[in-house]
Structures are given as C-alpha cells and as structure tokens.
Amino acid sequence: MGWFTARQDDATSRAAIDRRLIRAIVRHGSPTAADQLVRAYFDDVLAFIWRMTGDRERAFDLTQEAMIAALRSLAGYDPDKASLRTWLYAIASHKVIDARRANRIVITPLPLDEACDGDDPNRARDPADVQTDVDLLARIDAFVGRFDAGTQEIFHLHTAADLTFPQIAQARGEHTEAVKARYYRLIQAIRKEFGDERTN
Structure with missing residues (x-):
C-alpha cells in the first residue's frame, strides 16, 4: 500500500x-x-521511438521533432483527456508514422528482449535468434504500416509504450471497447499473415 x-x-x-x-x-x-x-520527458520519448524504429540516431531526430511539435501544440493540451506523457507518446507515434509514409526511415523495431534469454537474464541469446526476431518484427511493422494511422497509433502505444487500453482511449477520445476492438482486429490480421512465426 x-x-x-x-x-x-x-x-x-x-x-x-x-x-x-x-x-x-x-x-x-x-x-x-x-x-x-x-x-x-525526452529520454522516455526517445526510448519509445527507438523501440519502434530500431535506429537510435533516427529516434533522436524524431524525438526532437516530436518535442518541438508538442511545444507548439501545448496550448491545445487537455490534461483531462490524457497525462502529458501519454499525449507526448501519441505525438511521437504520429512522427514515426509520418516518417515511414515519407520513406524517411526504414523501420526495424527492437525485440523487447533482444539481449537476454527469457528464462535467464544472465545468459546471452544466440545472435541468430536475435536477428530472426529483428527480421520478423520489421516485417510485422511493415504490415502494420498498411493500416490507418489511428490503428497504428493504438498498436504503438500499447506495445511500445505499454499504455493500457483505457489510457489510449482517453487520449484518443474514443471508447475503451472501440480501441480494444481495433487492436485485436489488427492482432488477428497479424496472426493470419504470419502464421506460426513468432518472436521469443
């Protein structure tokens, strides 16, 4: 307590x-x-974008862009709709989506556990397994990029920022059930597309 x-x-x-x-x-x-x-908030937003892009230098540039955009839009921020952190993550997600659409970046998301074995954090994973994860995540992210920006944002905020569905729904001004439905429709599409392939 x-x-x-x-x-x-x-x-x-x-x-x-x-x-x-x-x-x-x-x-x-x-x-x-x-x-x-x-x-x-810079380090948190940087980590969020880096997790989505797999490129620290590009993530740094996009974080700067996101922060500039946030400062310019600050008068429109409503704390009753979302925490500042959630609002910043949403802006950062838009920056990544825009960069992908403009072909300014190649997305190679980082595996959530790219360096260690899930059962023993002190035991290094086989580099080939790590590369397999990276390749699959890049293909999944390219697939997600075919969906509308709102669905991509929900996916990023839930998987890379670890936000709950109620937090995402509040930030987007949508009902929680609607956000969950969009997310799980996307997950079903991913499973159908990639079958038994999975990351560790």
Whole structure:
C-alpha cells in the first residue's frame, strides 16, 4: 500500500509541476520552462521511438521533432483527456508514422528482449535468434504500416509504450471497447499473415 501511495504522490507531484511549466510556456513563452519540460520527458520519448524504429540516431531526430511539435501544440493540451506523457507518446507515434509514409526511415523495431534469454537474464541469446526476431518484427511493422494511422497509433502505444487500453482511449477520445476492438482486429490480421512465426 505504501509503495502504491508513493507512486500516486509522485504522479500527482509530476502533474502539478507539468501544469506550472505548461502555464509558463503558454502564457509567457518561457524558454526555461520549455527546457525543463523537454528534459523531463525526452529520454522516455526517445526510448519509445527507438523501440519502434530500431535506429537510435533516427529516434533522436524524431524525438526532437516530436518535442518541438508538442511545444507548439501545448496550448491545445487537455490534461483531462490524457497525462502529458501519454499525449507526448501519441505525438511521437504520429512522427514515426509520418516518417515511414515519407520513406524517411526504414523501420526495424527492437525485440523487447533482444539481449537476454527469457528464462535467464544472465545468459546471452544466440545472435541468430536475435536477428530472426529483428527480421520478423520489421516485417510485422511493415504490415502494420498498411493500416490507418489511428490503428497504428493504438498498436504503438500499447506495445511500445505499454499504455493500457483505457489510457489510449482517453487520449484518443474514443471508447475503451472501440480501441480494444481495433487492436485485436489488427492482432488477428497479424496472426493470419504470419502464421506460426513468432518472436521469443
């Protein structure tokens, strides 16, 4: 109970800090507040995009683009719809989708466990197995890229950002059941397309 309460307190404190920084940015154009807000979330957004693209340098560029877009759109951010982190992940997802459509990047998602065996984190996996995972994930991501942007965003936010369906639904202004239905339709299509192939 104490750990849960501490996490709630941390989230409440973070939200209060975010509100103060957003107010300073939107009302006064404070570069100091903008810098603090970007620093608070840059690494998380970078990790999210890197997980989707498999390219750290490109992920860094897209994270910068996402942060610039977020600062420009900050006046329209509604904390009642989503946490700032979720809102930033949604913007980042759009940047990756746009980059793919413009053929600016080749997507090679990282396996969630690319370096270690699932049963023993101290035992290195066979590099051939890791490469097989990378190849399959790249093909799956290319397949996902054929779907509409909303479905891609739901997929990315759930798999790469580990957001819950209610969080995604709130951020998108949709019903949770509708978001879940779109996600599972996509998963069924992936299973049909790739059959018994799977990553570790």
